[in-house]
Amino acid sequence: MIADTWGSGQVSLGDAADLYRMMKTIRLFEETAADLHRKGLVPGPVHLSTGQEAVATGVSSVLRSDDRIVSTHRGHAHALAKGADAGRMLAELLGREDGYCKGKGGSMHLAAADVGLIGSNGIVAAGLPIAAGAALANRTRRTDQIVVGYFGDGAVSEGLFHETFTLSAEWGLPVVWICETNRRTHDEHDGAIIKLSESHGIPAEVVDGTDVIQVRAAADGAVQAARTGKPRLVEARTIRPTSHALWRGPSLPPSFSGDSVDPVARLSTQLEAVAGGTELRERADAAAASVIDDAVRFALSSPFPDPESALEDIYARVPGMYPGGQL
Amino acid sequence: MTTYGEAVTQAIEDELRTDSTVALLAPEIPVRFAEQFGSDRVRLTPASEAAVAGIALGMAVSGFRPVVSWSCATFAFVAFDQLVNQMAKIRYLSGGQFHAPLVVRLRYFGGARMAAQHTATTFAMYGQVPGLKVVAPATAEDAYGLMRAAIRDDDPVLFFEADSLRDQPRTTHSLSGAIGKALVLREGSEVSVIAMGAMVPAAVEVASRFEADTVEVVDLRSLAPLDLATIRASVKKTGRLVLVDESTPRCSFASELITSVVEDATIFPVLRTAPVRICSQDVVAPYSPPLEDHVRPSLDRIEAVLQAVLSSSSPSQEQGRDR
Numbered sequence: 001m002i003a004d005t006w007g008s009g010q011v012s013l014g015d016a017a018d019l020y021r022m023m024k025t026i027r028l029f030e031e032t033a034a035d036l037h038r039k040g041l042v043p044g045p046v047h048l049s050t051g052q053e054a055v056a057t058g059v060s061s062v063l064r065s066d067d068r069i070v071s072t073h074r075g076h077a078h079a080l081a082k083g084a085d086a087g088r089m090l091a092e093l094l095g096r097e098d099g100y101c102k103g104k105g106g107s108m109h110l111a112a113a114d115v116g117l118i119g120s121n122g123i124v125a126a127g128l129p130i131a132a133g134a135a136l137a138n139r140t141r142r143t144d145q146i147v148v149g150y151f152g153d154g155a156v157s158e159g160l161f162h163e164t165f166t167l168s169a170e171w172g173l174p175v176v177w178i179c180e181t182n183r184r185t186h187d188e189h190d191g192a193i194i195k196l197s198e199s200h201g202i203p204a205e206v207v208d209g210t211d212v213i214q215v216r217a218a219a220d221g222a223v224q225a226a227r228t229g230k231p232r233l234v235e236a237r238t239i240r241p242t243s244h245a246l247w248r249g250p251s252l253p254p255s256f257s258g259d260s261v262d263p264v265a266r267l268s269t270q271l272e273a274v275a276g277g278t279e280l281r282e283r284a285d286a287a288a289a290s291v292i293d294d295a296v297r298f299a300l301s302s303p304f305p306d307p308e309s310a311l312e313d314i315y316a317r318v319p320g321m322y323p324g325g326q327l
Numbered sequence: 328m329t330t331y332g333e334a335v336t337q338a339i340e341d342e343l344r345t346d347s348t349v350a351l352l353a354p355e356i357p358v359r360f361a362e363q364f365g366s367d368r369v370r371l372t373p374a375s376e377a378a379v380a381g382i383a384l385g386m387a388v389s390g391f392r393p394v395v396s397w398s399c400a401t402f403a404f405v406a407f408d409q410l411v412n413q414m415a416k417i418r419y420l421s422g423g424q425f426h427a428p429l430v431v432r433l434r435y436f437g438g439a440r441m442a443a444q445h446t447a448t449t450f451a452m453y454g455q456v457p458g459l460k461v462v463a464p465a466t467a468e469d470a471y472g473l474m475r476a477a478i479r480d481d482d483p484v485l486f487f488e489a490d491s492l493r494d495q496p497r498t499t500h501s502l503s504g505a506i507g508k509a510l511v512l513r514e515g516s517e518v519s520v521i522a523m524g525a526m527v528p529a530a531v532e533v534a535s536r537f538e539a540d541t542v543e544v545v546d547l548r549s550l551a552p553l554d555l556a557t558i559r560a561s562v563k564k565t566g567r568l569v570l571v572d573e574s575t576p577r578c579s580f581a582s583e584l585i586t587s588v589v590e591d592a593t594i595f596p597v598l599r600t601a602p603v604r605i606c607s608q609d610v611v612a613p614y615s616p617p618l619e620d621h622v623r624p625s626l627d628r629i630e631a632v633l634q635a636v637l638s639s640s641s642p643s644q645e646q647g648r649d650r
Contacts, residue, residue, distance in 0.1 A: 070385075101422035111421035118388055119421060123408055129378040130413065133385020133393075140350065140367040140391070147385075163378035171370075313423040314457050315552075316481035 011213050013274055019061060019212050020271060021284035023053040023264045026077045028292040029086055033076065033093055033107075034253075037246045041300075042093050045247035046107045049077035050254045051210075054263035055180050055236040056081035058215025059148060062223050068116035069148040070131035073108045074180075075120035078150055083115040086291055087298030096302035103305045104313065118147075125151060125158035128177075132168045135175040139229065146174045146226040153181040156193055162200065165233075169201030172229040176222045177202065179233060180209065182240040197233040209236030210263040213270075238263075331467040332493030335432070335486075338474035339394055343368065349478055350386060352379050353396035353432075376402050380409035380431070387429040388417065392478055399445050400433035400487065414483040415458035430477045434488045437525055437573050437607075438623055446612035446619075448574040450523065451583065453485045454550045461550040462506055463487040465527030467497045469548060472504035480506060489525035509554035511561065515543035518567035518636055521558055521584055523547040526571040526605075526624060533629045542633060550580050555587055562588050566599035567636055571624060576606035600639045605632055 011019065030048045037046055049056070052074070060081035063069075071078040079089055084100070092099025093107050100112050108122040118134060121127040131149030138145045155161050156179070168175050179193055190206075197204035203225075207218045215236055222232035239261065241254035256262040271277035336357065342349045343364050351360065351369040360369045372379045376397065383393040397403060403410060410431065418426040436446045454461045460482050464470040470488065477484035484506065512527070513534050520542055522530035527546045534542035543561050547554070562568050568588055570581035581604040588594055589602065608622040 068389075099422070101420060101424070104422050105420045109420040111417075111424050113421070113424040118385070118425065119417065121413075123412060126381065126408055126413055129381025129409065130385040130388070132378070133382035133387070134389045135385070136370075136382055137386045137389030137391050140386075160377055160381070163375035164381070167373070167375060167378055167382065313419045315418070315460070316426065 017280040022057045024288035026053040044106045045245045047074040051241045052238045054212035058212045059219040062220040070127040071120040084112040086295035090299035091302045097305040098302035125155035125160040128164040135173040144227045165200035168231045174226045176226045177233040179235040204233035206235045209238035210261040331470045331495040334467045334471035338471045342478040350393040376406040380406040384414045387427040388425045394430045396432040400435040411456045427483045436490045442614040443611045460484040463524035507552040509557040510546045513544040517541045519561040519565045522571040568602040571605045
């Protein structure tokens with residue numbers, strides 16, 4: 001709920017408006033990505049975070065700028081919520097020179113060192129140990145920075161989930177695991193992931209991933225624990241109203257129906273119920289639209305990279321060494 | 328430092344002492360390491376190869392220079408995605424925002440009666456992957472120098488440590504210590520023998536059975552990057568090329584080197600005879616000693632091949648060489 005002060009599941013009106021603006025930015029970014037994909041401007045596959053905006057937004061709202069995150073193949077929301085520039089992200093989706101990865105990564109490999117996004121990952125569960133390693137680096141340096149490792153419920157059937165959970169518990173790593181359960185991969189019974197986490201030694205909590213205020217409260221507790229070397233899992237149960245990916249086939253607009261909840265609409269309704277909330281929501285809508293308009297203009301005006309740049313960034317620059325690893 | 332095996336451990340210890348960002352993740356760690364460097368920087372790892380490789384990568388993108396150590400190179404198969412799809416690619420995929428300065432230490436067995444699942448010389452599997460560097464020291468000096476160079480390198484380096492050379496004593500070879508340079512161990516004018524890793528001492532020993540200045544032996548040292556300049560110069564001089572690689576032959580480094588030499592239009596005409604690969608035979612490594620000894624390159628097999636190669640030459644290509 002929205003209240004004058006925030007804590008234990010409450011946020012102030014100002015904070016709620018900020019959360020709404022970020023969620024709306026993510027929603028518009030994904031609609032724009034889908035639109036550009038339909039127009040043939042996005043050359044590769046795109047996995048939309050539509051319907052999961054509240055998770056990344058709630059989590060990042062309690063992170064510090066020097067905390068870092070590791071994302072998945074469905075990572076636009078994680079990147080935006082951590083502060084990544086929408087224009088450089090969109091340019092990367094379009095394969096342009098000004099993209100975060102200079103057109104070498106695309107949607108599934110977005111990385112943004114400037115905001116602590118170590119990388120998205122095209123391989124299910126492969127980012128988990130990388131997040132653990134970054135957390136081990138923090139621990140070894142005795143900093144109180146933490147790392148957030150995102151994964152989906154599909155990752156739970158990979159061995160890396162179990163290996164990494166065990167090690168992060170044993171080694172007391174400053175990491176917060178966020179599982180976005182969208183129930184598309186498995187039909188796990190409620191609580192299965194929590195039980196697995198706890199059996200590996202990591203206390204876990206389930207939240208409604210369509211309620212950003214709940215996500216934020218759970219993430220806040222988990223982040224505080226992680227800063228003292230106690231890893232935690234938050235399982236955010238979400239819905240994904242879109243197909244797995246935009247790729248080759250027709251892309252349908254997201255459909256929120258049945259028991260699925262639109263997290264953006266949900267917070268909008270909550271805002272409107274509070275005095276002055278409607279005006280704040282309208283202002284946030286305009287701000288989000290402006291960010292995305294600028295991003296589209298920036299991305300579309302960015303040139304394609306020089307084809308020869310495909311031969312760069314494979315090794316450290318060493319005089320006399322060619323791409324292909326030959327001297 | 329007295330032997331090849333001790334040299335590797337010594338190199339890691341010296342780097343740990345020199346650079347506080349160097350870390351070690353290994354299933355076995357000398358007691359003195361934990362006492363000197365603390366259990367955060369030198370960490371015992373369980374049998375979670377994929378997770379440990381990924382953890383090393385996470386440390387590497389966070390300012391550390393980790394060394395992952397496995398007692399058998401085939402354990403890396405369990406971690407294949409993290410090696411060839413994650414650490415190899417992070418610099419490129421991120422457009423240079425991140426890089427992975429780490430070392431994966433892989434001890435490979437041959438002739439140790441370890442049987443199939445612990446016996447494989449897998450240079451080429453990783454040498455084919457853009458983004459990875461692959462080194463295979465053949466001397467105690469190189470075991471030390473290449474490990475230190477690998478730790479200081481800003482790219483992921485797979486360090487292939489020949490178990491069969493573990494007791495090799497120090498030699499007097501001079502070396503650069505640099506990754507990416509091959510070394511001519513013995514000069515000769517009639518045939519170039521390019522050997523790698525565990526096969527280098529065998530090649531040197533067989534070469535000594537021939538007259539002086541006959542067999543040139545080149546220790547490849549680094550497979551990626553590949554020092555084609557040294558190899559091409561040697562083959563241009565001798566006109567004959569023999570590869571000694573303990574790997575099975577298909578798609579091996581021996582194959583790659585033949586291609587790289589033969590496709591060079593300045594070398595092809597000076598070849599006096601067809602290049603030859605001496606590899607393990609194209610089977611899974613067997614257990615029983617007579618079986619394993621039969622499939623690995625032996626000193627006698629290397630010598631027989633060299634004798635055959637030295638006695639053969641194509642007259643038309645001799646003319647080409649004279650031009």
